[in-house]
Amino acid sequence: MSQIQDPQASATPGRTATPEAPTDSIPGVRETRSTDKPLTLWFSEVGMGDAGIVGGKASSLGEMYRALVAKGLRVPNGFATTVEAWQVFLDAPVERGTWDGVLEAEHVGRIRLEAQREPTLRAALSRLFRDAPTDDHLEMHGRTALARAFVKATPLPPRVREALAAGYARLTDEYGADVDVAVRSSATREDSTMASFAGQYESFLNICGLERVLEAWKGCAASAFTERAVGYQLSRDMDPLEGALSVVVMKMVRSDLASSGVMFTIDPDSGNPNIIHVSSTYGLGELVVQGSVSPDTVLLWKDALRKGRFPIVHRTLGAKDRKMVYAMQGGTATESVDVEASRRRQWSLRREEVVELGKMALLIEEHYGRPMDIEWAKDGYTGELFIVQARPETVHGEDGHTTLRTYTMDPDLVRSLKKKGQVLATGSAVGTRIASGKVRVYKSYEEVIVRKRALRTQIKEGHAVQDLPAEQHVFDPGDVLVTEMTTPDWEPLMREASLIVTEKGGRTSHAAIVAREFGIPAIVGCEDATKILQPLMEVTGSCAEGETGYVYAGIHPFQVEEVDIGEIGEMQTQVKLNVGFPDKALHDAMLPSDGVGLARLEFILTAQVGIHPLALLYFEELRDYAGGGPLAPELEPYRERLEREGRKELRALVGAIERRTPAYADRREFFVDQVRYGVALICAAFYPRPVLVRLSDLKSNEYRDLLGGRLFEPVEENPMIAWRGASRYLDPAFTPAFDMECDALRFVRQQIGLDNLQLMVPFCRTPEEGRAVVDLLDQRGLSYRAGVPL
Template structure:
């Protein structure tokens, strides 16, 4: 091997133990290239320009005249003078970073800018240039002349289990030609001295000058013609290790990694994947409004394009591709023996899926699960805020915490620096800090940071925030990743973020499920610390009541025996939001609006059609078209949402049993769903009227119940979740229960199909005739519904109990 070749190692020459030579990224790519290609994990070929090349560059003698054109950042006159008198770049960089204080943002900004300018003005050694040229020529031999490559930073301190350094250093896409590759190598070296990277290392107790940089040069995957994204072999919010989280969007992956778009997300159940089941237990369709593609511009390598509406409404990857990605993530995790944070890309030319980076997941790797922390606002306070118009904005919740403070809104990080310079000048002129109006001050600890999107430059500020709010981004965006690492609540993908009132107090709650809520004003909340001994054997069997599916991944960490009650109504109200019969009869409703003729299928609802305003019916039909546009049969929306909601709960707790109560909305509650007023009667006392089992068997509602059955059947037979149990609510007689059991059996989810059946004990007949219920329904068990049992025993509607002058409850003798 020639001397110049010693500066380069190809992927098949390095492995995970070579991070000291080729950096964390290069070592990981080599490890996978050498060991996982035979397992179906594809890695584009490439080489590493190693740390020896970096050492040659920084240790070479440099004459002061070389740096004559280096600009002088504000306040850096003395530092620049001292740096220019250094004999080598390494000496100059040491001068730049001497006495660096990460808490002084302006000083750090100036020092980092000077360090980068010195790097970019330093000549590249001939040996380095020759080594890069030889490596690029070999890639051209493999892939074709002028091959497009990615030039990516790979520091020796990054991608460890203790610190990810995600996004700290720069990488470049769609680079062509030897000269351009060499120049981008130098830009990568300069990024070692980005302000955010220096601060990050100082705060971790690391010496920025002790880090060395290798640079990866690898074949580009043409994801600009397809899709790309990230995935975690662990749930990034809860740390649940039984699922894989995949984020996907169109184009090159930078926008997903940066968090500047809301991607599609998929949750895949690992055990189901191993068993060969469908396994995609939850999906969320992101907005994906922009994509990064190749640019024909000689100055810019890439550009941002708008995504057409039709593509935004479609999934960015196919189901089989999602499964293949999950299989690759599983193979990578099993090879490394730890949860992994992975970047992937689909080639639009070959349609093949590639892995372009994998590093240890760091947030949950450092945090044990022995302590649970619960943030809570009083339920009555939440209800009051929502009903009184105090909700300012909503978005995706990151974490489960609550934070409050005054809003500090910035368009970009440069605005922050400009404000800091202005305030520093005023203080230098003799103005005291307490004399500066609060509205004119820059970000302070405990403030709420609001911006369009964050980048690594923001991180020194982010760690001081009580709450982070961004207009763009999803659960794998930069803001979300850093918020988790710092333990700060964040609301991302918040479309109203930039409309929040500047300098006014707000409270942001991520403790109410998947949605993050921003309320006007500062409001009290409690923090409950719970020490959990997961090895302790509990003598009392405990099961949870689970409402929202997205909370189940976190709740499953508790040492419980499963789920004792999961209500389908939560999925209907939060995910579906459309009356099931409005989906069943969608085409009939469209024809009714066009012709005014009530079809035979709609004739049972003629009174509701006459009663409802036509504009309201048209609005509900239009909303179904908008939300279910990709479904030829609109019932598919209901089935998918229901099976994914229940599937996520079952996957979270597997193999512990999950008891799901089939739908138990009353007519007044169904009426509140979109389109519901057409299909629901007005009953004097809906609590004891058309509900529960009697609904399932009614000819009018039977098509809706069959959709429910199809969803539950998919959970069991498609997902392979064998821990599902079903419960029938408000079942008046053993014969009624038997008839419902027979319907379940038609869909292969009855007791004889291995799905245990329960009944809600909430009627006197359930108690008096218990033996008959058990026999005819082949019951596995029952659950006492004390509230309804009180009302049916004492003939007092649950809605009227508070006003009843002789109070009764579950402790009353008859109950």
């Protein structure tokens, strides 16, 4: 780590002060401040001790550039304007009349006139923020819009302009003429361990040419005074002008031609420290951060990375229907375009690339000594992976709480709601809470502002808010916010919501990050939520049922139980958990327990596979026969059922299987992957505590309910005591399917290295059957002789 350096030092070794520039070249600015403090510093000149000089983002980039590039990390080169440049900008005397033509902001006319008479930008902004009512969104909207207009109308002081010109010229020397750069805000209060500023400030991508760099610099400066940023700070008793803004100018990584995303070195929902969470999508990474695209998600086990083993313990294919790329024409630098349908069904990163990212994440976490939130990008020209940002994870990273808060709904009620079709929408659950309230549907934050203006007009006309019909209210505390996606503009409203529902986004989107920080449940990626959930509809949202979040019609009771884990003493009796679904394992593993006493493989088969194993094993033969080909020998035992089903129905079945397995050419691999990932996630979450997994024990009627199950399963009078458990594994008709199960489990122990996996054989009728199944497992490397507790 770099040593902390004195921001007041007049000269720092290795740093060159920007030479004085003439002060009469920029109209509207009379520069009087004179200092030998540098206005720009390069990544090679700064480290974590310099956050007070160049802000959190730049100091972290510099720290990685200086300390970790030599260890194999890739960080694009760049520089940052310093706090001194910010002070020069704020304190430069401004000629009278500079702000005369700025925005006519509503509700702040008197304040606007007073601010226009101030001699500096700092004084004008101070007047705008004095006594600002943070609970009045409409007035805050007007004040901050005016503040941004003042910033954009203020000319850059010559010294700041010259410093930026010199820095961009040096990048041009290194990378070529008109080098494309990212211009990114780096606030002194940003990226700390205590407060996440989750996209509070602007970034501008694909900026080419000095004039556009200067324009983007002022865009970053203006973003320090958005409603969300100012309100965020004022609500935390921070003065927006006491902090300072640095601006990073760094070489762009051409991820518009490849992919990009974010990583957490801790599970962002549960805080489980065994896992690295990687999100990936095509194009520039802004859409992942915004939450306007559902990315691919990969979970890596840290111990496997450290030991050089296969580390992937879970993968989910995202929709990835849009991507951000360089704009081909027009005035914008980037644009969002559709992704080709065939590419949506493919992974946006190869497995070896995910592993490389995991190693980078581990290196960063070990260097900083805390969980980290990391942005990465893949260069489409070179194929290289780069780190473009790293900041402390703020929800769990400093979490010293020992109170466990558990939200539950009555299981009978949940079953009844699902059976009666009362599930209105589903998506990815963020957190584990439950909440209910009235729905408020908004397409954009600007729509909220328009509604607030109309409400204020009603109040001015003498109407009391409580007397107005509910549909004329804009948003009451405890309402359910439903929108397509959130941006930082939404945060004043998000703080008041009981539940947040978005149509787009994943667990690393803006909505998810902010919901965690505010302690509000969110369900993201709810398709068509703004159409299904109607204004003022009463709903209950549950994030307490695992990976999937449910929106139920109506207000329903739920229970909240709090337990201080710190007060639970040591027990002589071992306490182990029953774990049903793998997606709850990361949360369950945070409970004080001695491991998993029972994890049923059938939950993975029904929830994650959903297709009969023989339908996957013989998929090619099924497809050929459904298309009019001859019956393959492997399918001969099922001729009667296949003929009864008919080729038309078989073609529909083949299509359904293809839709469920889009990224797999070999459907057998799909089965092995799903079982492997389900078991591996449970074992990794609890490692090194033991996890006892019961081998598959579906009954014939349950197998028939799987896709394609009718073709391969008999109709039995009493499935409870019929073809199940050990007898299935030993039956030649099913042994090939059991082999796939064994392949997955063997991979978990031998390739990933999760040696805490233990096995249980269910429904073993006789000692002879027991010996036979042990021999079968022994042949497949899963017996006592292979070191597997059985």
